[in-house]
Structures are given as C-alpha cells and as structure tokens.
Amino acid sequence: MNELYSALTDLFNQSSLTALQANLGPALVPALAALGACLIATPLAIRLSPALGLVARPSRERDIHRGAVPKMGGFAMFVAFALAVLIFLPHSWSLLGVLVLCGASALLYALDDRFDIPALAKLALQIVVAVVAVKLFGFEIRFLHLPFLEIPNLGLLILPVSVFWVIGMQNTVNLLDGVDGLAAGVVAIVAVVLMVSVFGRPAGLPAAAQHQVLILAACLAAVCAGFLVFNFNPARIFMGDSGAHFLGMALALLSILSVAKIAVAAALLLPLLALAVPIGDTAWAIFRRRRQGLSIAHADSNHVHHQLLDFGLSQRETCLLFYGATGILGAAGLALLGAHQRLLAAAVVVTLVIVSSLLGERLRLLNRRVPVPGGRVIRLFLEGRSARS
Numbered sequence: 001m002n003e004l005y006s007a008l009t010d011l012f013n014q015s016s017l018t019a020l021q022a023n024l025g026p027a028l029v030p031a032l033a034a035l036g037a038c039l040i041a042t043p044l045a046i047r048l049s050p051a052l053g054l055v056a057r058p059s060r061e062r063d064i065h066r067g068a069v070p071k072m073g074g075f076a077m078f079v080a081f082a083l084a085v086l087i088f089l090p091h092s093w094s095l096l097g098v099l100v101l102c103g104a105s106a107l108l109y110a111l112d113d114r115f116d117i118p119a120l121a122k123l124a125l126q127i128v129v130a131v132v133a134v135k136l137f138g139f140e141i142r143f144l145h146l147p148f149l150e151i152p153n154l155g156l157l158i159l160p161v162s163v164f165w166v167i168g169m170q171n172t173v174n175l176l177d178g179v180d181g182l183a184a185g186v187v188a189i190v191a192v193v194l195m196v197s198v199f200g201r202p203a204g205l206p207a208a209a210q211h212q213v214l215i216l217a218a219c220l221a222a223v224c225a226g227f228l229v230f231n232f233n234p235a236r237i238f239m240g241d242s243g244a245h246f247l248g249m250a251l252a253l254l255s256i257l258s259v260a261k262i263a264v265a266a267a268l269l270l271p272l273l274a275l276a277v278p279i280g281d282t283a284w285a286i287f288r289r290r291r292q293g294l295s296i297a298h299a300d301s302n303h304v305h306h307q308l309l310d311f312g313l314s315q316r317e318t319c320l321l322f323y324g325a326t327g328i329l330g331a332a333g334l335a336l337l338g339a340h341q342r343l344l345a346a347a348v349v350v351t352l353v354i355v356s357s358l359l360g361e362r363l364r365l366l367n368r369r370v371p372v373p374g375g376r377v378i379r380l381f382l383e384g385r386s387a388r389s
Helices: 002-011 014-052 073-088 093-115 119-135 155-176 182-197 207-231 240-259 266-274 276-291 304-311 315-336 341-365 375-388
Strands: 144-146 149-151
Touching (some): 073 240, 093 207, 093 240, 119 155, 155 182, 182 207, 182 266, 182 315, 207 240
16 A cells, blocks of 8 residues: 555656656647537537438337437547647648548448448448558558567568458447447547557657657547547437547557557557457457357447446446546556556556445445345344443
8 A cells, every 4th residue: 555655646746747748748739629629519410410310219229328319429529630630730641541541430430320331341341441541551560569479570461460450449449339438438548548658759759750649649539538528428429330430440540650660569559458348348249149140240238338237337337437447457558568657556546446436336325235244243232232321
C-alpha cells in the first residue's frame, strides 16, 4: 500500500505534471476542436437519421434498447475527426490515407446500417478496404518486435498480416458495440494509451511522425468523448456499424503508422493489451459459433457485456467495468515497455474505486441478506447486549 501511495504521489508531482503538459500540450487545441465539432455534428445526425432511414428498431433477441434510436453516429464522429485533423495536421499522403480509409469505412457500413448487407458481402468489403490500405496507401506491418515474438522482416506475410490486423481491429470494435457507450468509451481509452506511448519520442520515431500520431490519437479520443455525451445510457443515438468500423479502422491505422517507424513493441502490443477483453470475447465468439455449427457472423447475446447485463449489472455499470479493465491493461502495456509505470498504479486505484463502488451499490440494492459466517451468533450477542442496556 505504501508503494502504491508513493507511485501515485510521484505521478501527480510538479515535475510529472510539467512533463505531461509539455508532451500533451500540442494535442490540447486539436482535441478541443474535435470535441466541439462532435458536439455540434451529433445532434444534427440525430435529426437527419430518420430522413435517411438510419434508425435502429428493436427486432432481434440480442437488442436491449426498447424504442427507435437514430444510428448515424458514425458519420458525426468521422466528420468531426476529419475536420480537426485537416485543420491541425500538415497534409500528407499518410493523412490522406487515414481520412480516405476511415471515410470509406464509415460510408460503406452506413449502407449496412440502412440495408442490412449479408455477412459475406461485409467481409468482402473489409478485405477490399484493407488491401487498399496496404497496397495503395502503404499501411504495412513489415516486422514484429514484441517481447514474445521477433521477426525482422515479414516478407511475403506483410500483406496477410496487415490485412488481418485491419480487419481484426474493425471486428473487435464492432462486436464490442452492444451496450450504450461501451465501444466509444473503450476506444477513447485505447487512443489515450497510444497518445501516452509516444511520450519522449521513442527510438526511431521522428518529431513529425510523433506529432502526427499524437494529434490523430487525441482527435480520435476527443470525438469518442463528444459522442459519449449522447451515446451513454440511455443513448439518444447509436454509432451503428458505420461508427464501429470507422473507429476500428482508425485504431488499426494509428498503430500501423507507429509500427512502420518505431522498432519497439508499443504500436502493436498496446492496442492488443488494452483491447484484451473484447479481443478475447471475439475469439471465443468465433469458436463458440463454429462449435455450434453457426456462421461466425451469426449474432447472439452471449458476449461478455451481455453476460454482465444478465448477471444484474446495468448498462452504465457494465461500461465502467470495461473502462477500468481497458485502463489497467493499457497501463500495464505501458509499464511492460519500461516506461510510465506510475500510470499503472493510478489505473489500478481508479478501477478498484469503480469496482468497490459497483459492488457496494449491488449489495445495497439486493432484496435478500448476504450470509455472513457466524452472523447468527453475532446478531444474538448484539441483541442480548442491547437488552441488558
């Protein structure tokens, strides 16, 4: 406990706060611009959604909302993100690639939100966009330099590994989007983790590249935060497949932008760790459906967040638990890379506060008593003592 207190004290001392300001300062204004743009664009999307037929109506067993909800949030987030990065980042081929690929994901999967495209057709679209990302815009994972795996040159595996990474990030975020505010909040935390990972200019990362990754991650986190104002339970708008694929594509490209220039594990390891819970849930869903003889695209209500709801947690409580887990795993990744260990202590404390608060509230709302070992003896002793007094 003393070590934990010491770590938190060091984290928030004057020198640490000064370093934090120096590193994050350039991202503050772009993030505020992205946040403001999203706060303006989202209400407009709420009004425009019915006219375009982009409305979610509860029609499936796994749907947990009760009424019609607009689902044009992906457009609002992408427009806010694009405006902010176009204003605050120098135009380059890589930036054009980020905007074109994220915009294509948002647009193509808006068609799915509107017309419910078959699963195989959606997978084909994902593959086409991912191949374009690799072949046209050069978003390639050329090597792996992880604590448990080191391949200096992927060679012929560059294309399949890069395509798999892009598709995997998109599907992970898409499957995570099952509870109000869950996907947007988790992606915001992962984006912040990526921001912190570029502190101190990691080896091989030029200042211009560091600035680009920092601003892109800050704007992504900011649009997620702005969208949460309207998407946190009870949601007034959904992001739809359009928003989930936009966020997944943005995370995939951000990490590839870093790994193409940094000979460290941060770019790939941090998203993997921070998204460990939804990634594991996605893998288990694929295994579960194949074992049952179902298509891997078959929708069900057996994901972790659905199980937590069945357990009795509210949508807000489920989100807070996921946020805490994402924060701890992201901070653990930063600590594993040999820097920012103090953030892990802060993430642990915040999550413990969240979990203890949720458990306390659950116990308070229970209609039955919680059995305590020796509880009857204690009660009789206290009753006898009260009678004597």
